[in-house]
Amino acid sequence: MEDKDLIAEISSIRNIMDRSTKFISLSGLSGVMAGIYALVGAWLAYKLLYVTDDSFIVRGYYRLLEERLILIAMAVLFLSVLTGVLLTLRKAGKKGQSVWNQTSQSLLLNGALPLATGGVFCGIMLLRGHYEVIAPCTLIFYGLALVAASKYTFGDVKWLGIFDIALGLLAAVFPGYGLFFWAFGFGVLHILYGTIMHFKYDR
Amino acid sequence: MKVTLTNFDKAFENRIRLQIMSVLVANESYDFNSLKELLDVTDGNLASHLKALEKEEYITVNKSFLGRKPNTRYVASALGVQAFKKHLQELENLIRQQRG
Numbered sequence: 001m002e003d004k005d006l007i008a009e010i011s012s013i014r015n016i017m018d019r020s021t022k023f024i025s026l027s028g029l030s031g032v033m034a035g036i037y038a039l040v041g042a043w044l045a046y047k048l049l050y051v052t053d054d055s056f057i058v059r060g061y062y063r064l065l066e067e068r069l070i071l072i073a074m075a076v077l078f079l080s081v082l083t084g085v086l087l088t089l090r091k092a093g094k095k096g097q098s099v100w101n102q103t104s105q106s107l108l109l110n111g112a113l114p115l116a117t118g119g120v121f122c123g124i125m126l127l128r129g130h131y132e133v134i135a136p137c138t139l140i141f142y143g144l145a146l147v148a149a150s151k152y153t154f155g156d157v158k159w160l161g162i163f164d165i166a167l168g169l170l171a172a173v174f175p176g177y178g179l180f181f182w183a184f185g186f187g188v189l190h191i192l193y194g195t196i197m198h199f200k201y202d203r
Numbered sequence: 204m205k206v207t208l209t210n211f212d213k214a215f216e217n218r219i220r221l222q223i224m225s226v227l228v229a230n231e232s233y234d235f236n237s238l239k240e241l242l243d244v245t246d247g248n249l250a251s252h253l254k255a256l257e258k259e260e261y262i263t264v265n266k267s268f269l270g271r272k273p274n275t276r277y278v279a280s281a282l283g284v285q286a287f288k289k290h291l292q293e294l295e296n297l298i299r300q301q302r303g
Contacts, residue, residue, distance in 0.1 A: 006294055006297055006298050006301075007298070009218075009221075009294060010291075010294055010295075010298075012218070012222070013221065013222070013225045013291070016222045016225045016226060016241070016242070017225050017226065017228070017229040019241060020225070020226040020229055020230055020233065020241055021229050021230060098240055101237050101240065102230070102233060102234065102237040
């Protein structure tokens with residue numbers, strides 16, 4: 001056996017190990033889009049919260065405001081997931097890879113537990129009227145989900161998760177600025193990371 | 204330069220078999236269809252290599268049902284992991300030998 005063959009053999013082993021454990025069809029562009037949706041959502045929420053004439057804030061209105069904020073959050077979540085799924089399907093299709101396999105299942109399963117826990121927890125906090133914990137909690141649980149899922153995809157995702165957790169903890173230290181931390185974590189960081197991932201892996 | 208191949212595992216002489224083992228060492232278990240897609244081989248080809256590894260007792264087979272569909276999962280045995288590591292060590296030695 002030649003030296004070159006040996007090295008090719010070893011690199012093929014490493015390649016197959018990587019591909020067997022990591023889902024690499026995640027689209028970087030979908031991260032950018034999710035970030036843009038989050039920023040638009042945050043801007044709408046900001047207008048609702050702070051640019052409203054005080055005289056309008058009466059009991060009945062307050063209830064409506066809350067519902068509108070939840071509606072915005074749901075729309076951002078729905079659009080982000082939809083874009084993510086569509087762009088990932090497209091990327092996998094281009095590369096001739098399947099999207100529903102052992103790695104994508106591990107990815108979703110591992111990410112889903114912290115994410116669902118956080119979702120339910122935030123729902124309970126909303127119902128009990130603890131609005132100030134929503135921004136830190138969504139950031140922290142989302143970050144934990146990313147870290148948990150990162151084992152099954154690009155390692156960079158882990159760092160995005162760690163930054164989101166750190167931002168969530170900071171948001172808990174500065175109550176009242178939740179929306180800004182939220183916009184930074186879900187908006188700016190997503191756009192930044194999506195761009196990095198796009199240029200690193202998608203081309 | 205001539206190098207000795209005496210320590211090479213005959214079971215890993217075939218590249219597909221070595222690749223199957225790589226996947227099973229890196230994962231707790233893997234199913235037939237995912238393996239097939241990953242390695243880009245035909246059903247029959249993959250089955251025969253799996254059979255060979257099973258005969259060496261390098262892998263174990265778990266057959267179960269997911270609803271009505273049969274789901275066959277493969278797991279690397281301790282013996283198989285050991286043999287794989289030895290094979291890699293041997294590859295490494297060869298490279299060192301040739302460069303040295």
